Amino acid sequence: MSLRLSTVILPYRRWHEGGRAAWTRAEELGFHTAYTYDHLSWRTFRDGPWFGAVPTLTAAAAATERLRLGTLVTSPNFRHPVTLAKELISLDDISGGRITLGIGAGGTGFDATALGQEPWTPRERADRFAEFVPLLDRLLTEDAVSYGGDFYSAHEARNIPGCVQQPRLPFAVAATGPRGLRLAARYGQAWVTTGDPKLYENGTPEQSVQAIRGQAEKLADACASLGRDVSELDKVLLTGFTPDRSRPLESLDAFVDFAGRHQELGLTEIVIHWPIPGSDFAADQKIFERIAMEAPSQLA
Numbered sequence: 001m002s003l004r005l006s007t008v009i010l011p012y013r014r015w016h017e018g019g020r021a022a023w024t025r026a027e028e029l030g031f032h033t034a035y036t037y038d039h040l041s042w043r044t045f046r047d048g049p050w051f052g053a054v055p056t057l058t059a060a061a062a063a064t065e066r067l068r069l070g071t072l073v074t075s076p077n078f079r080h081p082v083t084l085a086k087e088l089i090s091l092d093d094i095s096g097g098r099i100t101l102g103i104g105a106g107g108t109g110f111d112a113t114a115l116g117q118e119p120w121t122p123r124e125r126a127d128r129f130a131e132f133v134p135l136l137d138r139l140l141t142e143d144a145v146s147y148g149g150d151f152y153s154a155h156e157a158r159n160i161p162g163c164v165q166q167p168r169l170p171f172a173v174a175a176t177g178p179r180g181l182r183l184a185a186r187y188g189q190a191w192v193t194t195g196d197p198k199l200y201e202n203g204t205p206e207q208s209v210q211a212i213r214g215q216a217e218k219l220a221d222a223c224a225s226l227g228r229d230v231s232e233l234d235k236v237l238l239t240g241f242t243p244d245r246s247r248p249l250e251s252l253d254a255f256v257d258f259a260g261r262h263q264e265l266g267l268t269e270i271v272i273h274w275p276i277p278g279s280d281f282a283a284d285q286k287i288f289e290r291i292a293m294e295a296p297s298q299l300a
Contacts, residue, residue: 002296002299002300003259003263003267003268003269003270003296003299003300004032004033004234004268004269004270004296005031005032005259005269005270005272005291005292005295005296005299006031006032006033006034006035006068006236006269006270006271006272007026007031007033007034007035007271007272007273007274007292008034008035008036008037008072008238008271008272008273008274009022009023009026009034009035009036009274010036010037010042010045010273010274010276010281011036011037011050011051011052011053011056012045012048012049012050012051012276013049014049014051015051015056015059019051019056019059020059020060020063022274023059023060023063023064023067024063024064026064026067026274027064027065027066027067029289029292029293030292030293030296031067031292032068032269033067033068033069033070033100033269033271034060034064034067034068034069034070035069035070035071035072035100035102035271036053036056036057036060036070036071036072037053037071037072037073038053038054038071038072038073038074038075038079038102039053039109039110039111040078040110040111040114041110041111041114042109042110043109044279044280045279046110053071053074054087054091057069057070057071057091057095057099058090058091058094061091061094061095061096061098061099062094066098067098068098068099068100069095069098069099069100070099070100070101070102070172071100071101071102071103072102072172072174072192072238072271073102073103073104073172073174073192074101074102074103074104075103075104075105075106075107075111075129076105076106076125076128076129076132076151077106077107077111077112077114078111078114078115079132080152081132081135081136081139081152081154082139082152082154082157084136085136085139085140085157085159086159088101088140088163088169089140089159089161089162089163092163092164092165092169093163093164095164096164097163097164097165097169099165099169100169100170100171100172100189100190101169101170101171101172102172102174102192103133103136103171103172103173103174104129104173104174104175104180104192105125105126105128105129105174105175105180106120106125106129107125126177126179126180127150127151128151128152129179129180129183130179130183131149131150131151131152132151132152133171133173133183133187134187135147135149135152135154137168137171137187139154139157139159140159140162140163140168140169141162141163141167141168142159143158143159143160143162144156144157144158144159145157145159170188170189170190171187171188171189171190172188172189172190172191172192172234172236173187173188173190173191173192174191174192174193174194174238175191175192175193176193176196176215178218178222181215181218181219181222182222182225182226184219184222184233185219185222185223185225185226185228185230185233186226186228188233189232189233189234190233190234190235190236190269191219191233191234191235191236192236192237192238193212193215193235193236193237193238194237194238194239194240194241194242195208195211195212195237195241195242196208196211196212196215197241199211199242199243200241200242200243202243203242203243204243205242205243205244205258205261207243208242208243208244209261209262209265212237212262212265212267213265216235216265216266216267219233219235234268234269235265235266235267235268235269236267236268236269236270236271237262237267237269237270237271238271239258239270239271239272239273240272240273240280240281244258245280246280246281246282246283248272249272249275249283249284249287249288249291250283250284250287251287252287252290252291252294252295255272255291255295256295256298256299259295259299260299263299272288272291274288275288
């Protein structure tokens with residue numbers, strides 16, 4: 001299978017000061033999907049401009065025609081399934097059915113406390129995620145939903161006419177633990193990994209590849225336990241968080257080598273960050289664009 005190449009465009013620029021141009025250029029370059037982060041603020045960008053994911057994707061949908069669009073990732077940290085479902089159905093309609101929902105359990109960053117709550121433990125995040133995903137699945141596929149759970153409720157929530165994409169827009173579930181992988185196996189149309197975060201500081205690229213191989217094997221086991229063929233799921237790597245860091249974007253050859261090693265693991269999509277000067281995602285824009293235009297054919 002050919003390897004898809006996608007990008008993630010962080011929402012830090014005003015729409016009319018470079019924001020719009022990045023999304024339209026992503027379509028011109030032939031990326032499969034352009035994603036954005038769904039955070040209230042994020043890491044070193046916390047004290048600078050940062051815009052909302054859903055309005056940004058709505059504007060991107062109006063500015064493009066073919067490019068798929070999505071979040072990478074949305075989490076329960078500040079989202080509720082009922083209101084999120086309404087926004088997603090609207091976004092899927094505006095885009096003409098080009099939306100993918102990247103979804104994960106969330107973390108301990110600024111989003112975790114922005115609403116005034118104490119940060120959840122990993123177990124608490126997993127508990128909420130295990131309720132969040134099935135409820136969101138129902139809200140996106142049923143006209144009316146009532147539900148009472150430990151963390152979320154819905155009372156006759158209406159979602160008519162539903163998604164343009166049927167039976168609903170695809171879920172790309174970010175997961176590495178057993179509970180998350182089971183959710184990916186049951187509800188996902190794709191699985192997302194960033195590698196093993198424990199290897200980021202002191203690990204090697206070879207160790208990272210082995211770790212991702214192990215994650216993919218656990219995903220296959222989770223699918224088998226449900227009687228599902230793991231080949232039905234796309235496997236997505238969001239780059240920038242493995243020991244390779246930004247090195248794959250230093251040249252076309254470096255990227256093709258990096259992507260090829262991960263393609264051998266069964267990954268079907270590689271996501272690279274749109275260059276941001278002066279950040280962890282700094283890269284030469286010309287090399288980045290050459291990778292976008294030439295790497296897919298070399299990885300076919």
